[in-house]
Amino acid sequence: MIPVTVIAGYLGSGKTTLINKFLVEASSPIAVLVNDFGELDIDSKLIDNEESLTLSLTNGCVCCKLSDDIGASLESLKNRDISAVVIEASGVSLPIKIANYGLSWPGFTLNAIITVVDGQSIARLLKDKFVMHTVKNQIQQADAVLLNRSNNLPLEELHKFTTNVIDENEISDFSDLILKEYSPIQLVKEGTTDHASFRTSVFTSNKPVNKEKIKEYFLSNPNIQRAKGWIKEEDGSCFLLQMTPSECNFSFSNSNNETRIVIIYIGEGLPALKL
Amino acid sequence: MITVFLAKSIITMNASMPRAEAVAVRDGKILETGTLESLQPWLSKYDHKIDEQFKNSFIIPGLIDPHLHPSMAAVLLPTYFITAMEWKMPWGTTPATRSAAEYDERLKEALSTPTHGELFITWGHHALWHGPISRSRINSIDSKKPIIVWNRSFHELCMNDAALDLLDIKESDVKNATQIDFERGRFYEIGLGYAIQKLNPYILAPEVFKDGLLKLKEVVHFGGQTTIADMAVGLFDLETELKTQNDLYEVDDNPFRVELVAHSTVMQQGNSVEDAEKLISELPSRNSHRLNFRKRVKLFTDGAFFAQVAQLLEPGYIDGHQGEWLSTPEQFEENTRVFWNKGYAIHVHCTGDLGLELAVDTLEKMQEEKPRFNHGFTIEHFGFSTPEQVFRLSKLGANISANVYYVHELSEIYSNDSVGFERASSMARIGSSFREGITTTLHSDFTMAPAQPLMSMWVAVNRINEKGNLMCQEECITPQQGLEAITINAARVLGLDHEIGSIRAGKKADFTILEEDPLNIDPIKIKDIDIKATVFEGKVFSLKSQ
Ligand SMILES: [Zn+2]
Ligand SMILES: [Zn+2]
Numbered sequence: 001m002i003p004v005t006v007i008a009g010y011l012g013s014g015k016t017t018l019i020n021k022f023l024v025e026a027s028s029p030i031a032v033l034v035n036d037f038g039e040l041d042i043d044s045k046l047i048d049n050e051e052s053l054t055l056s057l058t059n060g061c062v063c064c065k066l067s068d069d070i071g072a073s074l075e076s077l078k079n080r081d082i083s084a085v086v087i088e089a090s091g092v093s094l095p096i097k098i099a100n101y102g103l104s105w106p107g108f109t110l111n112a113i114i115t116v117v118d119g120q121s122i123a124r125l126l127k128d129k130f131v132m133h134t135v136k137n138q139i140q141q142a143d144a145v146l147l148n149r150s151n152n153l154p155l156e157e158l159h160k161f162t163t164n165v166i167d168e169n170e171i172s173d174f175s176d177l178i179l180k181e182y183s184p185i186q187l188v189k190e191g192t193t194d195h196a197s198f199r200t201s202v203f204t205s206n207k208p209v210n211k212e213k214i215k216e217y218f219l220s221n222p223n224i225q226r227a228k229g230w231i232k233e234e235d236g237s238c239f240l241l242q243m244t245p246s247e248c249n250f251s252f253s254n255s256n257n258e259t260r261i262v263i264i265y266i267g268e269g270l271p272a273l274k275l
Numbered sequence: 276m277i278t279v280f281l282a283k284s285i286i287t288m289n290a291s292m293p294r295a296e297a298v299a300v301r302d303g304k305i306l307e308t309g310t311l312e313s314l315q316p317w318l319s320k321y322d323h324k325i326d327e328q329f330k331n332s333f334i335i336p337g338l339i340d341p342h343l344h345p346s347m348a349a350v351l352l353p354t355y356f357i358t359a360m361e362w363k364m365p366w367g368t369t370p371a372t373r374s375a376a377e378y379d380e381r382l383k384e385a386l387s388t389p390t391h392g393e394l395f396i397t398w399g400h401h402a403l404w405h406g407p408i409s410r411s412r413i414n415s416i417d418s419k420k421p422i423i424v425w426n427r428s429f430h431e432l433c434m435n436d437a438a439l440d441l442l443d444i445k446e447s448d449v450k451n452a453t454q455i456d457f458e459r460g461r462f463y464e465i466g467l468g469y470a471i472q473k474l475n476p477y478i479l480a481p482e483v484f485k486d487g488l489l490k491l492k493e494v495v496h497f498g499g500q501t502t503i504a505d506m507a508v509g510l511f512d513l514e515t516e517l518k519t520q521n522d523l524y525e526v527d528d529n530p531f532r533v534e535l536v537a538h539s540t541v542m543q544q545g546n547s548v549e550d551a552e553k554l555i556s557e558l559p560s561r562n563s564h565r566l567n568f569r570k571r572v573k574l575f576t577d578g579a580f581f582a583q584v585a586q587l588l589e590p591g592y593i594d595g596h597q598g599e600w601l602s603t604p605e606q607f608e609e610n611t612r613v614f615w616n617k618g619y620a621i622h623v624h625c626t627g628d629l630g631l632e633l634a635v636d637t638l639e640k641m642q643e644e645k646p647r648f649n650h651g652f653t654i655e656h657f658g659f660s661t662p663e664q665v666f667r668l669s670k671l672g673a674n675i676s677a678n679v680y681y682v683h684e685l686s687e688i689y690s691n692d693s694v695g696f697e698r699a700s701s702m703a704r705i706g707s708s709f710r711e712g713i714t715t716t717l718h719s720d721f722t723m724a725p726a727q728p729l730m731s732m733w734v735a736v737n738r739i740n741e742k743g744n745l746m747c748q749e750e751c752i753t754p755q756q757g758l759e760a761i762t763i764n765a766a767r768v769l770g771l772d773h774e775i776g777s778i779r780a781g782k783k784a785d786f787t788i789l790e791e792d793p794l795n796i797d798p799i800k801i802k803d804i805d806i807k808a809t810v811f812e813g814k815v816f817s818l819k820s821q
Contacts, residue, residue, distance in 0.1 A: 071468035092600035
């Protein structure tokens with residue numbers, strides 16, 4: 001089955017930049033489907049180098065558009081030597097809808113939904129009378145949220161805008177994104193395919209948890225590659241957790257999130273995290 | 276040679292001479308309306324014949340449906356209708372089917388006539404009326420004949436064993452697909468896309484598409500229409516659509532013209548709006564007598580009304596779900612600006628009040644940047660709205676083309692399950708739009724509603740829903756306004772009011788011949804008025820002989 005990665009995010013959030021990064025780093029051919037109306041911004045030079053291809057599509061509800069362009073493209077890709085499909089959702093797409101192609105089109109599987117958020121405009125968009133719900137949904141439906149152009153804004157400031165909406169997602173700063181972990185080939189949601197090298201599991205709890213216990217758990221399970229999320233301790237203090245194989249950080253957060261940790265690991269499964 | 280048509284009464288829709296008894300026609304155009312006596316200056320000078328075939332009937336301007344989709348119709352019309360609402364078709368009336376037992380009965384009945392092709396497709400199933408559909412349920416009716424049950428909303432279909440076999444859909448191929456329920460034979464949303472891909476050879480094959488467009492020809496004539504607008508050319512494939520329509524409709528025996536409006540999103544695909552505008556500006560070079568592009572374009576704001584993805588202002592849907600945008604507000608504004616500045620009439624698909632808010636805000640911005648008058652900016656569908664938006668639309672000079680059939684089919688269920696009575700009962704708020712002096716027309720968006728302007732007029736005048744309940748009397752319009760909506764106002768919205776939409780000297784001789792006077796009949800009977808014939812550019816196309 002061919003993995004499908006959905007890149008969602010509002011107009012101008014940086015989806016194309018991310019996709020161009022994918023194209024540069026792809027070691028095997030990938031197909032990029034752009035479900036948008038405007039001019040195609042994908043750098044065609046990148047595509048010539050790889051045996052990858054890009055298709056521009058307009059999809060719509062059957063009431064407004066008779067043909068299912070994304071479906072038709074996926075069908076035609078089955079016969080090509082493609083290792084992954086990346087769909088750039090239109091600025092107003094609900095990612096879940098597009099992700100359903102990965103979940104429902106025979107021969108394909110959903111890898112992940114990545115929503116790109118522009119740090120410069122997110123605060124405005126979340127208050128915009130027309131698109132506030134759309135933008136909120138794009139963030140909430142993502143497996144991973146990438147913050148783009150956040151350089152001038154401290155991360156804390158960004159969390160202020162996003163804590164009330166991003167309660168279920170991992171946030172990464174776009175600039176220190178480790179692409180490998182989000183490559184359209186490797187990041188695979190749990191249970192979707194057998195040859196997954198990376199799996200994701202989510203730990204949630206509404207009871208207080210202990211930092212040290214969590215650290216211990218990570219240390220005793222070396223197949224954990226990365227973890228990120230929030231934890232809440234007995235005294236109500238909240239920490240942002242970031243764990244990579246080389247370090248495990250807890251930074252104090254002003255937010256008031258319940259404990260929720262996204263864990264990326266390799267292999268068959270993880271022992272349950274008991275506290 | 277002049278032909279003079281006599282009638283019991285001619286309702287001209289020309290305010291300066293609202294009624295007449297005779298109309299003189301030459302070369303497809305009206306010379307004069309009045310009485311046999313008043314026409315004498317023409318008749319004493321030129322050869323003429325008096326045509327009395329309509330002398331006991333009523334002549335009204337040829338009816339106009341300013342928004343439907345021939346390509347959608349072409350897909351749907353070859354299917355067999357089993358529907359909760361009654362659909363009158365030229366080949367027979369589909370009765371209202373209101374229960375699961377009745378549904379199965381109808382399906383059995385339909386299958387007993389062996390006239391169907393290899394694959395039997397029926398359209399119109401609605402779980403609310405007809406109960407949940409499944410593979411086993413269809414199998415129990417017939418498991419040998421391949422059968423597809425297509426949902427009324429178009430968003431789902433269900434197959435029996437034989438259909439799955441015929442289309443070669445195997446469990447092993449689709450077992451992981453979340454929007455395909457193989458066990459129950461159901462394909463929805465993305466799964467539906469997959470099923471349609473498999474169905475394409477049956478529903479989009481050139482012969483089937485042609486057959487569908489020919490059926491539409493009958494439907495349009497049957498509805499008494501002499502002008503229709505294809506309000507999104509490119510929906511399926513621009514070249515195929517144009518070629519097939521040209522082959523089938525640009526012929527002497529075709530009783531109507533088709534006004535073509537390009538689907539801007541399709542034209543833009545992968546290019547800039549400026550490129551799309553350029554392509555659209557070149558389309559009129561392909562015009563023919565009956566098929567015409569003009570300086571018009573179709574844009575979109577929010578999602579489909581039937582699928583409950585219209586964008587709503589607060590407080591939104593009762594269950595809290597969100598509507599959808601079809602383009603970002605920024606893109607919508609950018610597109611509007613390009614076409615506005617080039618002088619286009621912009622037709623905007625808007626279903627919810629938030630979708631409408633975007634259209635109104637954008638129009639206001641355009642008027643500030645570059646004021647235009649009689650600009651033809653038209654709100655298409657006009658599902659939910661607020662009185663304040665109607666007021667603003669009036670000040671900004673917009674037109675409204677409403678799908679008033681929503682009130683009939685959806686107001687009851689949307690009252691109970693979607694948005695509550697206040698907003699559901701006032702959907703298609705056209706009483707207000709008439710009060711504000713907005714040029715308002717009615718459309719079918721066929722196949723969203725029957726392509727019968729008299730049906731639209733009936734709903735607009737009576738606002739009686741499928742349960743028989745009156746929905747918001749304050750938004751009812753008068754029969755006079757109703758008839759304006761489907762004649763002269765429709766012509767205005769299409770920018771053709773100098774040629775069609777009323778019966779007066781100089782206009783095209785397009786008439787619809789009715790057996791009763793739609794302005795004096797009990798309004799509840801308007802939809803049942805018999806249409807005797809239509810006249811297209813002076814030529815009579817009878818309906819009764821069929
Ligand atoms: Zn529409
Ligand atoms: Zn339409």
